[in-house]
Amino acid sequence: MKRILTGDRPTGPLHIGHFFGSLVERVRLQDQYETYVLIADVQALTDNFDDPQKVHDNIIEVTLDYLAAGIDPNKSTIVIQSKLPAIADLTIFFMNLVTVARVGRNPTVKEEIKQKGFGESLPFGFFAYPVSQAADILAFNADLVPVGDDQLPMIEMTREIARDFNRIYGPVFVEPEAKTGSFGRTKGLDGNSKMSKSLNNAIDIKDSADDTAKKIMSAYTDPTKARKDDPGHPDGCMVYAYHQIFTSGHTAIKEECLKGGRGCVVCKKELIANMNGYFAPIRQKRIELGNDLGYVRNVLKQGIIKGQEVTGDILEKAKTAMKIDYRDILG
Ligand code: TRP
Helix, strand or coil, rough: CCCCEEEEECCCCEEEHHHHHHHHHHHHHCCCCEEEEEHHHHHHHHCCCCCCCHHHHHHHHHHHHHHHHCCCCEEEEEHHHHHCHHHHHHHHHHHHCHHHHHHHHHHHHHHHHHHCCCHHHHCHHHHHHHHHHHHHHHCCCCEEECCCCHHHHHHHHHHHHHHHHHHHCCCCCCCCCCEEECCCCCCCCCCCCCCCHHHHHCECCCEEEEEHHHHCCCCCCCCCCCCCCCCCCHHHHHHHHHHHHHHHCCCHHHHHHHHCCCCHHHHHHHHHHHHHHHHHHHHHHHHHHHHHHHHHHHHHHHHHHHHHHHHHHHHHHHHCCCCCCCCCHCC
């Protein structure tokens, strides 16, 4: 069976950008692939090394989001990155195969470095995280990586590392394919092209119906539409952006808005009802799982055991190819 590896940084509960970016895709594909879902705590620490409590506490939050969204532990394995030392080992070896200039050109890291305003105090660990992410994927020899489109440069770099490793040391790694979700990027409540915890423009999966309503009521809409019968510009409006996800027949909404036949308050209320309706069963399940932390703990423990097994084997193959198993010397 072909393998999937994908992951998220546990820096907060997952939001609907994560959900539509790749979580629904993973849930859908877990029947056809041997699926591994990585809670990337090591990566989270690359820009949160001074806030370990946050990363710690979000392991459970993210696990609850996965399970509530439909990741099924009978089909998928949830793994905690720092519990898999093979990933750390591979990261070190892969660093030899990538130039500083190459990482510096990676658009995803470049954008994040800018957004976080690191300047001269850019941690080396953060700069190097694309190499560690390649190790996340190659440690499982994943065939497919469902990700948001912002992650495509990471998968490209992973493929290059796999190719270079295989050329220099012999065939060990699979060159993985990326798979982006069918919804594209989910925009932020403020109109930003990306929904993100750090931009404070996210609706979390776990948000209550009331929180969701408050957030949607304050979402960015067409500023030129002052009165309810003014014609609007749905294309820049976040409420319409979300209607496209949650509302069937959203083209009629667009036409009404363009003609001035639809007020923003009504439009928002309709969206809130659809969104809350969609997430109600997931949120309910999340609350139930939160009351059964023994079960959640067990899922994580099983995942660690399986993850260590799989990544340990692949690390051994890589070391043999690199002539550092020393069996000839040590017996
Ligand atoms: N970088 C990803 C993000 O910020 C998270 C991640 C870590 C990941 N390791 C991964 C995604 C491996 C896919 C595969 O969302």
